[in-house]
Amino acid sequence: MLNDMVNAFRESLEALDRVGAERIFQQALTQMTPVNVVEQIAVPALEQLGTGWERGEVALSQVYMSGRFCEALVDSVLPPSDPDRKHQPRSAIVVLSDYHMLGKRIVYSVLRASGFELFDYGRMDVDELVERVLADKVRVLLISVLILPSALKVRDVCAKLKAANSNVKVVVGGAPFLFDDRMWREVGADAMGRSASDAVEIVTKLMGEMQ
Amino acid sequence: MIPYSTNPLTMNSMQRTLTALGQHEPDRVPLFLLTTLHGAKELNMSIEEYFSRAEHVIEGQMRLLKKYRGDCLYPFFYASIETEAWGGTTHYLSDGPPLCGAPVIKCPEDVDTLQVPSVMDSPGLTRVLETIGGLKARVQNTVPIIGVAISPFSLPVMQMGFDHYIELIYEQPERFEKLMQANIAFSVEWSNAQLAAGATAICYFDPVSSTTNIPRELYLKTGQQVAKRAIAQIQGPTATHMASGRCLPIMSDIADTGTAVIGVSTLENLGLLKAAANKRMSLLGNLNGIEMRRWTPQQAELEVKRAIALAGRGGGLLLGDNHGEIPWQVPEEVLLAISDAVDRWGRYPLDWVEDWLAERDNGE
Numbered sequence: 001m002l003n004d005m006v007n008a009f010r011e012s013l014e015a016l017d018r019v020g021a022e023r024i025f026q027q028a029l030t031q032m033t034p035v036n037v038v039e040q041i042a043v044p045a046l047e048q049l050g051t052g053w054e055r056g057e058v059a060l061s062q063v064y065m066s067g068r069f070c071e072a073l074v075d076s077v078l079p080p081s082d083p084d085r086k087h088q089p090r091s092a093i094v095v096l097s098d099y100h101m102l103g104k105r106i107v108y109s110v111l112r113a114s115g116f117e118l119f120d121y122g123r124m125d126v127d128e129l130v131e132r133v134l135a136d137k138v139r140v141l142l143i144s145v146l147i148l149p150s151a152l153k154v155r156d157v158c159a160k161l162k163a164a165n166s167n168v169k170v171v172v173g174g175a176p177f178l179f180d181d182r183m184w185r186e187v188g189a190d191a192m193g194r195s196a197s198d199a200v201e202i203v204t205k206l207m208g209e210m211q
Numbered sequence: 212m213i214p215y216s217t218n219p220l221t222m223n224s225m226q227r228t229l230t231a232l233g234q235h236e237p238d239r240v241p242l243f244l245l246t247t248l249h250g251a252k253e254l255n256m257s258i259e260e261y262f263s264r265a266e267h268v269i270e271g272q273m274r275l276l277k278k279y280r281g282d283c284l285y286p287f288f289y290a291s292i293e294t295e296a297w298g299g300t301t302h303y304l305s306d307g308p309p310l311c312g313a314p315v316i317k318c319p320e321d322v323d324t325l326q327v328p329s330v331m332d333s334p335g336l337t338r339v340l341e342t343i344g345g346l347k348a349r350v351q352n353t354v355p356i357i358g359v360a361i362s363p364f365s366l367p368v369m370q371m372g373f374d375h376y377i378e379l380i381y382e383q384p385e386r387f388e389k390l391m392q393a394n395i396a397f398s399v400e401w402s403n404a405q406l407a408a409g410a411t412a413i414c415y416f417d418p419v420s421s422t423t424n425i426p427r428e429l430y431l432k433t434g435q436q437v438a439k440r441a442i443a444q445i446q447g448p449t450a451t452h453m454a455s456g457r458c459l460p461i462m463s464d465i466a467d468t469g470t471a472v473i474g475v476s477t478l479e480n481l482g483l484l485k486a487a488a489n490k491r492m493s494l495l496g497n498l499n500g501i502e503m504r505r506w507t508p509q510q511a512e513l514e515v516k517r518a519i520a521l522a523g524r525g526g527g528l529l530l531g532d533n534h535g536e537i538p539w540q541v542p543e544e545v546l547l548a549i550s551d552a553v554d555r556w557g558r559y560p561l562d563w564v565e566d567w568l569a570e571r572d573n574g575e
Contacts, residue, residue, distance in 0.1 A: 016381060056457050056478070059426045061377045099302070099310050102373040148501060148538045149307035175455065179477065179501035 002040060010045035013066035014058060025073050034077035035084040035115065042070050043114045043200060050110070050197025064102065067109035067196060074113045085117045089139035089210045091203060092119035094129055097153050100146035103174050107142060110196035116203060118142075126153055130160040133168055140206050142171045142199060143189075151176035151183060158188035171202050216558040224282035224354040225411075231526040232448075232471060234490045240523050240557035243357075243495055243531035244281040244546060247288070248308065248539045250274070258539075259303040262288050265341035272346060276354065278543075279550045282529075284350065286342040287359040287536070288335070290416070293401065294369045296333035306539050316371035319379055322390045327397050330404045340408040347409025355412065357450070358405030359535075362417035363394030364437040370394075380425075380433060391437050399444040406447040415442065415449045415470065416535060421456025423476075430461055438468035450474060450495060455534045462487035477533040482521040485528070493527040498549070500532035504540045508548035515552035520564045520571075523557065530557070 005028055012021035028037045049066055052058030078085055093111075095104045101123070108120055121132060133141055141161075145151045154172055161168055172184050173193040184192035191206075193199040222230065222238045230237035250271020251261035261267045272284045291301045291311035300312030316322060330336050339358075346356050361369070367376040367390060379387050402413045419425060420434030442449050451465055452474030458465060459479045466473075466488070475484050475496040484494055498514055506514070515530065522528045530553060537546070556563070 056422060056459075059422055059424055059429075061380070061425045061429065064374065064377050065381060099312070100373070102377075105374050147307055147310070148504070148540060149304055152540070176501050179455070179499055180504075182505075183501075 006041055006044045006048070009041050010048045013045060013070065014049060014052075014062050016062070016065055016069075018069055021069065022073065029077065034082075038074050038078060038113075038115045042074060046070060046110050046113060047197040047200070050195035054195050060102070060106070063196060064106050064109075067106050067113055070113035071109040074115065078115060080117055084115065086115050086207065087117050089203075089207055090137060091116065091140040091142065092121050092133065092136065092138045093142040093144065094121035095123040096129065096143050096145050096150050096157065097123075097125050098145050098147055098150040099123065103146065104142075104144040107144060107173065107193070107196045107199045111200060111203065114200045116200075126156045126160065129157060130164070133161065134164055134166060138168050139210060140169050140171065140203055142173070142193075142203075145172070145174040145176060148176045150174075152187060154187040154189055162188075169206050171199065171206075173199065215556050215563050216560060218558050220558070225352055228282055228355050228529065231529060232493050233526065234493070235526045236524075236559040237526065238559060240519055240553060240559075241282040241529045242280070242550060242553045242557070243283050243529045244275075244279050244537065244549065245283075245285050245287075245357075245531055245535055246275045246279065246281075246537045246546070247285060249537065249541075249543075249546075252539075252543075253278070257303075257305065258309065262309070262338075265338050265345060268342045269345040269349070272342075273349060279546050280554065281550070283355045283357050284346050285357050285359075286339060286346055286410075287357070287414070288339055288342075290361055291369055292335040292339065293361050293366065293397075295335045296328040296330065296397070297370060298328075299369065308536065308539075311369040314369070314371045314375075316367070316375075316390075319375070319383055319386055321371075322379075322386045322393075325390065325393050327393050330397075330400050336401065336404070340404055343405055343408040343410050356410050357412055357414050358402065358408075358410030359414045359416060360398050360402045360405070360445075362415050362420070362434075362438065362451075363391055363398045363441055364434045365417050365419040366394050366398070368419060376419075380429070387433070395437065395441045395444075398441055402441075402445040402447075402449075406445070410447070412448040412450055412471070413445055414452050414474070414535065415445075416452045416454055418452075418454035418456045420451075420461070420465075421453040421458055421476075422460050423453075423456035423478075427461050427464070431464060435461075435464055435468060438465075438470070442469045448472075452495070452535045459484060459487055462492070463489070466491040472529065474531070474535055475533065480521070481518055485522040488527065490525075490527060493529060494522055495529045495531050497533040498531065500534045500536070500538055500541065503532065503545055504538060504542075506545050506548070508544065508551075511545050511548035512552040512556075515549055516556050516567065519553075519556055519561065520568050523561050524564060
């Protein structure tokens with residue numbers, strides 16, 4: 001029954017059928033608490049879409065529009081101030097030295113649609129980012145890049161954070177890391193996400209480890 | 212040890228390429244090593260200085276052609292040179308391709324008043340045309356000169372940002388069509404100006420059409436229609452490039468746009484792509500440019516062999532990277548190893564292929 005609902009919700013999102021997706025979401029709310037609807041319907045549906053994108057079965061435009069729509073649905077039942085929102089670990093997302101914002105926007109939407117709250121740092125260069133992470137006492141930093149030089153700059157971010165004795169976990173994502181699956185270790189990151197739903201899984205895991 | 216052909220090379224780069232594009236076997240697999248930024252290294256200049264004058268790029272391309280023994284010249288500067296014509300800016304990096312600055316379309320309503328710029332009024336674009344003319348004077352018809360145009364369908368990623376563009380495609384079809392009309396007019400003028408300056412063909416970069424980015428149903432209604440309209444007006448052959456994106460499910464649809472070549476991703480199997488192209492298009496690719504940064508000469512040779520084994524037979528393969536630009540970080544030793552491997556394993560007939568594939572499959 002729950003699986004049927006997840007599949008139907010995912011199919012509606014994939015087809016950009018907002019009316020259908022909203023109907024299923026509202027129907028689920030009559031049977032479950034808002035936080036359970038998010039965790040048991042929205043998150044698995046977005047996970048399926050993320051896996052589909054990794055396999056080449058779902059396109060980025062569908063993942064983006066689904067994430068954005070889902071984010072709005074979740075915001076309507078779990079506003080940013082809701083105590084059921086997952087504010088811990090203190091997390092932030094950034095585009096590093098790059099002007100390609102779509103990947104970050106997708107991950108941000110999917111994390112928020114999964115009940116997380118996180119800082120959106122927009123675009124930053126290395127020193128500005130390190131300073132901000134330390135000032136905000138961020139525990140999980142998600143870095144999105146599209147081009148190779150930016151991916152290689154993650155090494156500087158990690159080194160400077162380490163030199164400042166920060167215990168932040170750095171999670172990277174973006175095309176260079178997909179095309180070279182050794183690169184995230186090479187630059188000193190703690191994890192690499194292949195899709196937005198990977199980011200949810202990684203942050204959830206880190207949240208468990210930090211508690 | 213599987214023997215390779217030592218047949219002498221009898222063709223120039225143009226003959227080799229045209230034979231391969233005709234789905235016949237030339238003397239050797241054409242090597243389309245799409246180096247751009249490496250020209251600055253050759254001239255010991257910063258990337259910004261290198262792209263500031265046509266003569267730098269002419270000299271850089273000629274040195275790269277000689278050094279790596281490739282089969283084309285690639286007078287591509289950087290993608291945002293096109294958005295400069297629309298009023299955009301470019302940010303130079305010391306170690307990578309120049310990047311596009313803030314979007315020129317700041318809100319969807321801006322599309323309504325968009326003016327199509329004239330190619331000849333853009334200093335950046337005229338510098339590219341001057342480069343193409345200079346290269347043509349050097350090589351005449353012996354080496355293909357590949358011009359570049361960002362497709363009208365993919366240009367909005369730089370004009371307005373990818374997220375806002377996706378929203379426009381889905382939510383504002385009339386405004387999307389207005390933007391496409393403006394971009395097609397620009398792209399056709401830009402492509403034809405390059406052909407008139409001496410380019411042999413136009414590489415039509417269309418990554419948004421990739422199934423990595425949009426589903427096939429949407430491609431058929433948008434990117435494919437735009438490509439058909441634009442390519443029909445481009446007065447020379449085109450090579451559509453997915454810039455690392457997937458395209459296996461839409462190979463036949465891409466061929467229907469009238470393009471001659473498809474630039475394919477390392478994420479997909481070259482043998483399956485060759486079968487799907489079905490001799491209607493040739494393949495350009497699909498070496499992994501990102502991994503290439505850390506290849507050893509042995510890995511480079513293995514990757515070249517793999518690509519040639521999977522797609523070299525019968526012509527129809529131009530060996531290159533999978534993105535349409537070799538990253539700055541790829542060392543010259545790797546590029547030389549690729550060139551050596553093509554010279555060794557790329558000579559037709561490719562009699563080694565069956566044995567090598569059998570050995571590989573048994574090994575796996």
